[in-house]
Amino acid sequence: MKSEPLSYLSSENIGPWEIYLAQVDRVTPYLGKLAFWVEDLKRPKRILVVDVPIQLDDGSVAHFEGYRVHHNTFRGPAKGGVRYHQDVTLSEVMALAAWMTIKNAAVGLPYGGGKGGVRVDPRKLSPGELERLTRRYTSEIGILIGPDKDIPAPDLGTGAREMAWMMDTYSMNVGRTAPGVVTGKPIAVGGSLGRQDATGRGVFVTAAAAAEKMGLSVEGSRVVIQGFGNVGNAAARIFHDHGARLVAVSDVTGAIRNDGGIDPYDLTAYVRQMGGVKGYPKAEPIPAPELFFTPCEFLIPAALEKQITEANAWKVQCKVIAEGANGPTTPAADDILAERGIVVVPDVIANAGGVTVSYFEWVQDFNSFFWTEEEINARLERLMRQSFEAVWQVAQDKKVTLRTAAYIVAATRVLEARAMLGLYP
Numbered sequence: 433m434k435s436e437p438l439s440y441l442s443s444e445n446i447g448p449w450e451i452y453l454a455q456v457d458r459v460t461p462y463l464g465k466l467a468f469w470v471e472d473l474k475r476p477k478r479i480l481v482v483d484v485p486i487q488l489d490d491g492s493v494a495h496f497e498g499y500r501v502h503h504n505t506f507r508g509p510a511k512g513g514v515r516y517h518q519d520v521t522l523s524e525v526m527a528l529a530a531w532m533t534i535k536n537a538a539v540g541l542p543y544g545g546g547k548g549g550v551r552v553d554p555r556k557l558s559p560g561e562l563e564r565l566t567r568r569y570t571s572e573i574g575i576l577i578g579p580d581k582d583i584p585a586p587d588l589g590t591g592a593r594e595m596a597w598m599m600d601t602y603s604m605n606v607g608r609t610a611p612g613v614v615t616g617k618p619i620a621v622g623g624s625l626g627r628q629d630a631t632g633r634g635v636f637v638t639a640a641a642a643a644e645k646m647g648l649s650v651e652g653s654r655v656v657i658q659g660f661g662n663v664g665n666a667a668a669r670i671f672h673d674h675g676a677r678l679v680a681v682s683d684v685t686g687a688i689r690n691d692g693g694i695d696p697y698d699l700t701a702y703v704r705q706m707g708g709v710k711g712y713p714k715a716e717p718i719p720a721p722e723l724f725f726t727p728c729e730f731l732i733p734a735a736l737e738k739q740i741t742e743a744n745a746w747k748v749q750c751k752v753i754a755e756g757a758n759g760p761t762t763p764a765a766d767d768i769l770a771e772r773g774i775v776v777v778p779d780v781i782a783n784a785g786g787v788t789v790s791y792f793e794w795v796q797d798f799n800s801f802f803w804t805e806e807e808i809n810a811r812l813e814r815l816m817r818q819s820f821e822a823v824w825q826v827a828q829d830k831k832v833t834l835r836t837a838a839y840i841v842a843a844t845r846v847l848e849a850r851a852m853l854g855l856y857p
Contacts, residue, residue, distance in 0.1 A: 633812060785812055
């Protein structure tokens with residue numbers, strides 16, 4: 433596979449939205465007549481910026497800035513998570529919404545792309561303050577969301593608890609119970625079995641599919657994971673269950689390494705008790721930046737954007753990168769990794785397991801009929817493998833990277849819909 437030149441983008445000082453635009457520019461030459469409509473991919477459909485005031489436990493009032501972005505809705509309602517993080521920016525939310533457009537189209541889901549976020553450190557708020565924040569934010573973006581308009585889901589800093597609050601707030605405001613307004617809910621209020629591990633499971637499925645193409649065995653392989661949250665934890669456990677060896681892992685507290693292997697189940701118990709991987713007694717601490725330089729077969733970045741860059745891509749020592757996070761690899765790093773023969777399974781395929789099972793949850797809510805976890809996992813694996821096969825074939829046929837191939841598949845589907853719908857009025 434060759435990498436496509438991107439001469440005008442050599443600096444790493446670019447934001448998430450600029451990274452996304454660069455990725456669209458790379459795919460444009462492969463779109464044929466559909467390139468006529470490519471500007472639709474470069475412009476969000478709508479952006480809502482809201483003030484989220486809440487009363488804190490001490491009686492004072494704090495204001496937080498929130499966002500909800502609809503990037504594209506040609507293929508269906510907007511779909512994407514809600515992120516609570518102190519560094520959330522509009523550029524980030526725009527890019528995440530756009531990546532959701534590409535992701536949903538790449539795996540064939542009947543959704544467009546959306547994303548939301550609040551600039552807040554959730555660790556500094558009490559449960560009561562978080563509930564008030566979530567309910568006020570939901571009310572502020574209520575003009576955009578709905579089961580057939582825009583369906584939020586958990587993301588960084590949010591989970592099933594926040595989705596229950598969002599569902600209840602929306603339901604109270606519209607005067608009826610509306611479980612389909614969000615996904616990633618608790619099972620008791622219409623959530624789906626298999627949702628919690630879905631993203632990590634998808635990372636494993638696509639990484640294993642890439643390994644098969646390369647003649648690489650998962651059993652006995654070494655795995656390095658950046659980020660031990662929901663995605664990284666699930667991926668670690670599933671790789672371990674298939675005979676792989678977790679040799680290094682990091683989270684916000686630090687990074688650890690044990691070439692003999694780290695039991696992810698034991699590490700999970702430690703993290704629940706201690707709050708992070710730092711100090712884990714069965715591994716040695718290492719500087720966090722050195723995590724990427726640990727020799728392994730599979731590297732799973734499952735934290736934030738822009739983690740593998742022009743500065744460190746030359747030193748990465750793996751055969752496959754499966755992106756559990758959104759946008760962890762910059763375009764300049766992509767070029768370096770391609771030149772070095774490292775296969776990158778891009779985020780828009782690798783971490784699509786979460787939105788896929790969210791789709792299953794949404795369908796189950798509409799039908800009030802729920803599947804078993806075994807059925808859900810089987811459906812997930814089948815869809816993820818089919819999607820990967822389609823992207824792999826395009827990459828082989830056009831001699832491009834898997835990321836460019838995924839964008840070719842997704843952009844073609846989105847812009848075909850645009851061409852068929854036409855312009856109104």
